[in-house]
Amino acid sequence: MATPLDWSLLQGFLVLAESGSLSQAAPLLGLSQPSLSRQLARLESLTGQLLFERHPRGMSLTAAGRALLPAARRMREGAQDLALALAAREQQLAGTVRLTASEVVSAYFLPELLLRLRLAHPEIQIELVASNEVENLLERSADIALRMVRPTQGMLVARKLADWPLGVFAHRRYLQRRGMPTRETMAAHEWLGYDRSDQLLRGFAAAGFAVEPSFFALRCDQQTVLWEALRAGLGLGVGLVALAARDPELVQVLPELPIPPLPLWLTAHRELRDTPRLRLVFDTIAEAWSAP
Template structure:
């Protein structure tokens, strides 16, 4: 192991190879040549005194050491990106308005169905703010600065975060009118057993708890199972069967009908969160305020509780 600290470019190549599984894939991602990425991996292994990958005909297989070091390299990547975003908005508020880059993280459904009109309005008000949207149902780490602002369906617990409660987003059963015309509308919970149900493929602790709470049909009773919420919503809209979606989205789609509204109502406690260090960042403050107003209006549209 050398005493010189490895260049950040070496860690960037390490993460790319780890993600892509090959030098060629990493090179395409980084816009580098394959030999350059290969030299980066060799140099990092020499600097650390560790074998990070096993070379094979099918690609680069990560070693246990690579997996152990991955979160530290990811933290470096997040910090580097956060530094550039913060620098982009420093001293850039003037006659032309606020400049800067803000990274938002939100779930799949919120990113696809809720955020676009809010971001369009934001763009009109602040045309010089650039948005990075990280679409994920995972809770991105705001303390590590994986994102600047997060829309979460759970209350942030860390004191270093600025958090604003938006309200409850309601979930319920919905189906397309054509499906109900074809199969009939269930009026009792037990009648769901005779219908095509749409649900998750991989159960989580949360979905199991909800199924137990509402005595819902078992996992295997769902004829269409998919972990992507956007796909589930598309299937409901296409008339595949009965599934769960946000009440505001179901009500906004004229062809969807709510099913068993008195028997299934799930409330998602929705929050907007940002690292407290960004309180005085003009771009982040503007985006946070715009999202808070837009999301509050969205919650109001479906009768959510503020």
């Protein structure tokens, strides 16, 4: 009789297969690299097969690993369906809601809203995933998501809350040091931008200014860090008008630049909208930030 496989071992196998390295897979599973390595060794011992080839750049599936992958994915789908079915039957407010939003929204906009929710419903705990990555609601990476793009999966409930205007801002100290930028002089100014993300490069190109990464004097993919750098006077940066309005030392510059607003979408899995605590959190966010 075949030895039944522990789902946690197969879950580790899947994450490792899809990420390609122990260093990337272990944090996603909440494990250390040695623990994940031991899990893999256990799975290979149970199957009697070498499932991964180790190489300097990471790990790749062997033929045996590729053969196991479809069945493991089907098991994951079954586990997700079971989790959704159980979650949708929960009728109590008490419990946890996993919410994901961008770093800027999580740091500067959500705390006040979550405080009001906490005072009104202390029985609800919030797990906040502050990430600019698009969390997969279908895989239960999060229960509710605030996104700047419209989701396309049919199993999701999506509601557009508002269009948040963007602008170019500088601290008064920077303007005292470098002067007010114009369309003619903007290329000579110090700009703050992203490192690996090409979002701002595409935005500048759409506005008629093709720039290279070297155009930005400071590059960082953490948006909260860039915003604090802007507030420190390091250079010009693009940000939310509503956020800049909180700091009287920030000045909007180059208002003539065509910068499209960011659409704010609130999404949840369709089945989970019928869970009272998820519905309450969903409706609280929607009521707070829906456009009038």
